[in-house]
Amino acid sequence: MSETAFGAMALPGQASQLRGAGLLQVLYTRAESDYPGINVAFLVDPGSNPNYLAVLVENEDADGDLAAVELKQALFSIRLTSGGSGKVLTADSVTPAGWKPGMTYRSLVNCKA
Structure with a gap:
């Protein structure tokens, strides 16, 4: 990910610490997207x-x-x-x-x- 993306995940004022963290373990879950009746x-x-x-x-x-x-x-x-x-x-x-x-x-x- 880019430095900008890393900075966007940080708490306010802590972007520089997160940018320098190197490899991060990321846990994610797919969120259901439910748009009944809405066209693509x-x-x-x-x-x-x-x-x-x-x-x-x-x-x-x-x-x-x-x-x-x-x-x-x-x-x-x-x-x-x-x-x-x-x-x-x-x-x-x-x-x-x-x-x-x-x-x-x-x-x-x-x-x-």
Whole structure:
């Protein structure tokens, strides 16, 4: 992780001590994400440009972790595959031709459907 990420985990005023800690044991648990009735959304990373596209998937619901995220370049459709059930969901034409970095685009699909 970056120094900024380490600093963000620290208590107020203790970022420099945590940054210098080296290796840390991290214990985590997957938090269920439950967004009933809310469609999947895609946040285009602010650093994206015509040669580099990074997208954050939001509201994927409680079906498990995503095992695959695939982009169909021609129509900017995004196909999601659940790691839990193996269910495949396709959000067609979710990112418009004139997409802008930093914008969130909502699909017409929901993982529970």
